[in-house]
Amino acid sequence: MNTSYKPAIHFHEVDYGVEDASILSKITGSFPKGRITTLVGPSGAGKTTLLKLCNGLISPQAGEIYIQGKNINEFAPVELRKSVGMALQSAPMVAGTVMNNLGLPLEIRGEKLSEEDGINLLHDVGLNEDVLNKKVKDLSGGQRQKVSIARTLVNRPDILLLDEITSSLDVTSLKEIEELIVKINQKYGTTIIWITHNLQQALTIGNYTWVMMKGKVIETGESELLESPVNEQVRRFVKGETE
Amino acid sequence: MSFLTLSITLIFVLIPILLSKTLRLGLEKDTIIATVRSIIQLLAVGYILKFVFDSESLFYIFLMVTLMIVVATHNAQKKGAAIKGITWKVGVTLVFVEVLTQGILIGFNITPPTAQYVISISGMIIGNSMVLAILFLNRFTAEVDDHQDEMELILSLGGTPKQAIHSQLIKSIKASMIPTIESQKTVGLVQLPGMMSGQIIAGADPIQAVQFQLLIIFLLLTTAAVTSVMLGFLSYPTLFNDRMQLLRGK
Structure with missing residues (x-):
């Protein structure tokens, strides 16, 4: 992988498991700062677990994780999670309106989101201002994902973790969200780590890619590696011979 | 209430047992166990309370x-x-x-x-x-x-x-x-x-x-x-x- 970029996140020999089951094993590698790295691999490879480790929602049993050069354990959990934002595939929402959800990160620290800032956030993610007072249960899948991303942006994270955020979207919404993520990356220099099952998306949007299988990183490099993988397992995965 | 009178109230236990048997609810055994347990537990508590109140x-x-x-x-x-x-x-x-x-x-x-x-x-x-x-x-x-x-x-x-x-x-x-x-x-x-x-x-x-x-x-x-x-x-x-x-x- 190109080493001219400083690592935003670095893993060193990271292990994670639940009870006796190993989920991640000896993960070592970096996500370059200010770039888009995609995580691809079959279901059960440990990709979501890897993202949760970056956000501090779980901790490894062994190994070290460094965020912007600092050991993750030296961060206060609240500070870490403000600078490493996360958007999930299910785009969970708290009950109420879009405004309630956009205001959640500020409400957590006793502040209030102004209506003007709420509208600006919606514009940033390509939504109209009339969505602001809509109930979240009335949103479409695409709108929900966009609100989820906008909500994550309220904290102005340096690193954005995206977990299959386009997997259930129609082609139009998918393109809009891809453009949005590229825009966020270019406008704010935000480091993006994006789990996707869409290999074409990984090739066109991502600068770098990690291919994971059964809790291990099998191959990493510039996204073009997906066109001509070195590893036999990755070659079979790219051809669709494994799920 | 005498114990004889109290024993007549077991009719109220017989009714659910008969219903359970007729409709094959399978609750006869549980009903009997519940009845026996409540008799033993409450009588025991009654005597214990009498002793504690008196003392x-x-x-x-x-x-x-x-x-x-x-x-x-x-x-x-x-x-x-x-x-x-x-x-x-x-x-x-x-x-x-x-x-x-x-x-x-x-x-x-x-x-x-x-x-x-x-x-x-x-x-x-x-x-x-x-x-x-x-x-x-x-x-x-x-x-x-x-x-x-x-x-x-x-x-x-x-x-x-x-x-x-x-x-x-x-x-x-x-x-x-x-x-x-x-x-x-x-x-x-x-x-x-x-x-x-x-x-x-x-x-x-x-x-x-x-x-x-x-x-x-x-x-x-x-x-x-x-x-x-x-x-x-x-x-x-x-x-x-x-x-x-x-x-x-x-």
């Missing part, structure tokens, strides 16, 4: 109340087995509710500190508190299981465990308190409470029986609120670790 010993009163709390704790903690340290949490809650309510009753000279009053009222308080604890723990564990995504969302945005679980905690507290409040809205209209009916049957003045029943109703409101809130606030921190992570394996 008027503070030690026996304390022993009886302690036994009630131990049994109630054992029963309620099963519903929250996934919560670390649930036994002592339920136990502390029941002790606090008992001390608070008896403290007010005796402190303000509302009821005398005799075995007759302390044990009877404690039975109602601890029994109600146990049911409340079971209702709360049932709902709380279900809420936490069903809303992990929401809780992790708030944590992932930089929220504290208290903020992450606030909605589930409030819903569980409210859900466990509602039956007590609702049943008290219709008291006297739909059902006559057992204690009040018992006093009236025993020949007490109905107005005095009502006064005592009101006392119990007010007590049970406090019991419901304090049990749910205290158990909730004792329980939720054990679902997280010091890195503000939601612990798995509930």
